[in-house]
Amino acid sequence: MKITHLETVPYRIPMKKPLKFASGEVHHIEHVLVRLHTDDGLVGTTDIPPRPYTYGETVESVIAVINTIFSDALIGADPLDRAAIHSKLHRTVGNQTAKGGVDIALWDLIGQANSTPVHRLLGGFAPSLEVSHMLGFSPTQAVVDEALSFTETYGVRSFKIKVGRRPVSLDIELVVALREALGAEALLYLDANRGWNATEAAQMLAGTADLDLRFFEEPNDAAEVLTRRQLVTNSPIPIVADESAPNLGDAAREIQTGGANALSIKTARTGFTESQKILSYAEALGLDVLMGNQIDTQLGSVATVTFGAAFEHSSRYPAEMSNFLDMSDDLIASPLEIKDGHIHAPTVPGAGTAVNEDKLSHYRTDR
Ligand code: MUC
Ligand code: MG
Structure with a gap:
C-alpha cells in the first residue's frame, strides 16, 4: 500500500454556543480536513484543529506545512512504515496538530487495510470511555444550568471548569456554586489556561480547599519557572500540564523539572x-x-x-469528549452518541473518522 495523493480541505462550521476560556474564544470551528489516498483505493481521514493561542498554528499554516513539507514524507510511503514517516515529519519543528492529525490518518489507513478497528490495534482495553464535559466562561447560573443539563440529559458526572478570570473570587464563587448544585459525587477539576500568576492560582487553591477538586490544569504559565515549581510543590492536588506539554519531549521536561505532576494527553496534537x-x-x-x-x-x-479506551491507564478518569455538542454540525459520517455518560469506541475498521461528503461540500471554504 502506497500513499498516492493527499487532500487538505479547510472548512467552517458555526458554534451554537461560543466557547470562552482564559487564553481565547472559539466562535466558529475553522479546521482542516486531511485525507490520505492510497493506490489500493483506501482513504485515511483526520480533522486538524489549528489553535493559534495554544500552538501558533492557523488553517493556512496547517495546509502549507502538509502540502509543501510533509507531502515529501507521505507521497509514495507505505502507511505501515509509520516510524520512518515520523522521523521525516519531526525534522520540522512545531506544527503539533498538523503532525498529530497526519498520524491519525495513517492509523486510519492501517486499520482499514487490516480490516480492524484502530481501537483494537492499539490495545482494545475497554469498549467505551466515560465523558467529562468542559465548561467555558459564562455567568455562574448559566454554567451551573449547563452542568445540570449534561447530567440530566447525558448522564455526565465529570466536569472540567474553565477558570483564570480576575478577580479570583469570581471563579471561587463559580466552583462553590457548581459543587453545591452537582453534589459530592461529581468529579470536578480546573483549567486556568495560564490566566493567573502563581499567587492567584494559590489563592484559588486556598479558596476551594474544601470542595474536593481533583486536578488543576495550567494554573499559570509554565515558563514562570520558579513560581510554577513552588506552586506544584505546595499544591494539595496534581497540577496538570496541557499546553506546556504538547509533545513527548516537553512532557518529560515539565515532569522531570517539577513544572507539573500530571499530564493531559490530546490526540489532536500527538495522534x-x-x-x-x-x-x-x-x-x-x-x-x-x-x-x-x-x-x-x-x-x-x-x-x-x-x-x-485502548489502554487501562488512559481509561482511569473521564475523558473530555463532549464539546462537539456546542457546535451546530459536524462532518462525521457515523455520529457519536453519549449514553449513560459514555462514548463507545468505533467498531468499524479504521479510526471511525470517515466523513459525510454532502456536509463536506457544504462547509468547505475553498470552493
Ligand atoms: C484546554 O484543555 O485547554 C482550550 C485551549 C486549548 O488549546 O484547548 C482547549 C481546552
Ligand atoms: Mg487545558
Missing part, C-alpha cells in the same frame, strides 16, 4: 503514536493522565475515544 509514548512515560512514573479536548469536533472526539 496515537506519540500519545502512546506519553502514556507509557506517565504510567511508568505513576502520573495520572487526563484525555483532553482540543475543542474537538466529533471527528476529533472519535480519535480521543479510539485511543483513550
